[in-house]
Amino acid sequence: MSAVSSRAFRLYGSRRPDGTHVDAPMLLPLIDMCNHSFMPNAEIVQEKEANNESMLVKVISGKQIKQDDPLELNYGCLNNDLFLLDYGFVIPSNPYDCIELKYDPALLDAASMAAGFSSPNFSSPSPWQQRILLQLNLDGENSDLKVRIGGSELVEGRLLAALRVLLSNDREAVEKQDLATLKSINSEAPLGTSNEALLSHHDCSLCDCPRTFPYKIMEDESILKKVSTTTDLAVHTESRRSLSLLMP
Numbered sequence: 001m002s003a004v005s006s007r008a009f010r011l012y013g014s015r016r017p018d019g020t021h022v023d024a025p026m027l028l029p030l031i032d033m034c035n036h037s038f039m040p041n042a043e044i045v046q047e048k049e050a051n052n053e054s055m056l057v058k059v060i061s062g063k064q065i066k067q068d069d070p071l072e073l074n075y076g077c078l079n080n081d082l083f084l085l086d087y088g089f090v091i092p093s094n095p096y097d098c099i100e101l102k103y104d105p106a107l108l109d110a111a112s113m114a115a116g117f118s119s120p121n122f123s124s125p126s127p128w129q130q131r132i133l134l135q136l137n138l139d140g141e142n143s144d145l146k147v148r149i150g151g152s153e154l155v156e157g158r159l160l161a162a163l164r165v166l167l168s169n170d171r172e173a174v175e176k177q178d179l180a181t182l183k184s185i186n187s188e189a190p191l192g193t194s195n196e197a198l199l200s201h202h203d204c205s206l207c208d209c210p211r212t213f214p215y216k217i218m219e220d221e222s223i224l225k226k227v228s229t230t231t232d233l234a235v236h237t238e239s240r241r242s243l244s245l246l247m248p
Helices: 080-087 105-114 127-135 157-166 171-175 179-183 193-212 216-224 229-246
Strands: 009-015 021-026 042-048 055-061 098-102 146-150
Touching: 009 042, 105 193, 127 157, 127 171, 146 157, 146 193, 157 179, 157 193
Parallel strands: none
Antiparallel strands: 009 021, 042 055, 098 146
């Protein structure tokens, strides 16, 4: 992944039915010498040529630039995973950094138990709750189960709405709200303060859950306690190789 995308800028690709564009990674010689900044002094402009077949990509200044000042571009409002994979660095205190999770009833159950309560609705939602999950594209065929915590939204709207609905047993109160309200973190307790309190506890536990799961290095440490010297070396080598894939 790193080999094929390193230093590639994310330009506009083909247009989706909803009007947004697919990201098209593209290598731009010379332009890639500009450093990244979320407050850049220049920008990449992408234009179609008159014949509508070829594309022109150029850098223009967004403000007056002094002699010897570096040209800076915004590589994109990306999380640190993508900055590391594509460009080999991470941004401290990145406002767009987030974690991506699979919307999984088992994970939501685990988070609720860690928060000190349980809800059968995560694994067995009521029919009316399931209809809302379908509208949020978190259930059914071709559903998009990747959700985000962190970044500019703090909690992705679809996940926020799903949790509010699943933590409530008041169908009438839920159906009085539109999806936009349920998805907004700025909505002031649309289903009541007790629902919002449970939501807050659950979100904190959901963020903490992945840290409690075993991972490759923990497995290696467990193996090392009961192996010979030769196998010890093999495990160390494999563990270092795995780490090298994660390091810039």
